[in-house]
Amino acid sequence: MKKYRAPILMLILFETVAITLWLTKGKIFYLFNFSYIGLSVSLGIFLFIRKYKHARRIVQLLVGLYMLVYLGLICHENMQIEGFWYYLFTGVFEAATIHYAVAKIFGPLLFGRGWCGYACWTAMILDFLPYKTPLHPRKKIGWIRYITFAASLIFVAALFLAKVGNIERIMFWAFIIGNVAYYVIGIALAFAFKDNRAFCKYICPITVFLKPMSYFSLSRIQCDKSKCISCGKCKRVCPMNVDVTDNSRKRINGTECILCMECVNTCPKNAL
Ligand code: SF4
Numbered sequence: 001m002k003k004y005r006a007p008i009l010m011l012i013l014f015e016t017v018a019i020t021l022w023l024t025k026g027k028i029f030y031l032f033n034f035s036y037i038g039l040s041v042s043l044g045i046f047l048f049i050r051k052y053k054h055a056r057r058i059v060q061l062l063v064g065l066y067m068l069v070y071l072g073l074i075c076h077e078n079m080q081i082e083g084f085w086y087y088l089f090t091g092v093f094e095a096a097t098i099h100y101a102v103a104k105i106f107g108p109l110l111f112g113r114g115w116c117g118y119a120c121w122t123a124m125i126l127d128f129l130p131y132k133t134p135l136h137p138r139k140k141i142g143w144i145r146y147i148t149f150a151a152s153l154i155f156v157a158a159l160f161l162a163k164v165g166n167i168e169r170i171m172f173w174a175f176i177i178g179n180v181a182y183y184v185i186g187i188a189l190a191f192a193f194k195d196n197r198a199f200c201k202y203i204c205p206i207t208v209f210l211k212p213m214s215y216f217s218l219s220r221i222q223c224d225k226s227k228c229i230s231c232g233k234c235k236r237v238c239p240m241n242v243d244v245t246d247n248s249r250k251r252i253n254g255t256e257c258i259l260c261m262e263c264v265n266t267c268p269k270n271a272l
């Protein structure tokens with residue numbers, strides 16, 4: 001049982017959040033929502049421990065499709081960054097704000113960019129593309145993320161300043177159009193740069209939250225230097241160009257690690 005401690009702890013963590021929110025907010029939705037996500041993530045960790053090679057992809061599909069189809073399309077909950085700004089401006093601590101607080105703002109202090117590796121519905125599609133390992137060196141255009149971040153904030157702020165009516169409806173359509181745009185741009189960039197995760201590296205506005213918080217993450221891949229033979233295989237398979245053999249927090253692209261475990265699975269010396 002000892003080796004299954006991680007999925008059990010993960011399930012307990014999510015159930016604690018689920019029950020706390022259910023009792024404090026009085027909505028059974030929170031119990032269902034966080035129990036479902038906790039079960040999906042725990043199942044993924046369990047499968048990973050059992051060395052099932054598609055474990056991460058299963059979690060991505062279980063959580064990503066749930067959020068995109070059920071929460072987004074059926075429940076009309078805008079879980080994109082515009083939805084976060086919207087609920088923040090209205091002062092309502094509802095699903096999108098809670099989602100951002102847990103998955104993208106405070107959660108990364110615990111589990112880094114686990115969201116990006118296991119739950120994001122944009123990456124869920126991008127990871128099906130052929131360039132799982134980038135074929136070219138990383139480009140210095142990460143500043144684009146600050147423009148998309150500012151654009152999302154200005155868009156929602158402008159709706160409030162202009163006192164536009166029926167913002168709820170606009171938010172639903174912003175969710176649809178925004179997702180279509182993310183997929184189109186993400187797929188085009190993946191093929192142009194021969195890198196499935198190019199969108200994550202250069203465009204995604206959410207990384208403005210994710211990167212600084214994951215810098216302090218408790219969950220990190222560490223390298224046992226006494227075992228490492230500097231073969232470089234871990235860096236070659238990394239989809240995010242992380243120098244995982246450097247244990248310092250300042251390692252190259254350290255805030256980009258999505259905890260996908262490709263490096264761990266590839267290391268011939270079990271040094272990671
Ligand atoms: S960087 Fe953005 S698009 Fe990529 S996985 Fe993370 S949240 Fe999703």
Ligand code: SF4
Pocket residue numbers: 221237238239240241242244256257258259260261262263264
């Ligand atoms: S391959 Fe390793 S260092 Fe790179 S993103 Fe995945 S877990 Fe992180």
Ligand code: SF4
Pocket residue numbers: 223227228229230231232233234235245266267268269270271272
């Ligand atoms: S794959 Fe393993 S042995 Fe090779 S450089 Fe990376 S950590 Fe070291």
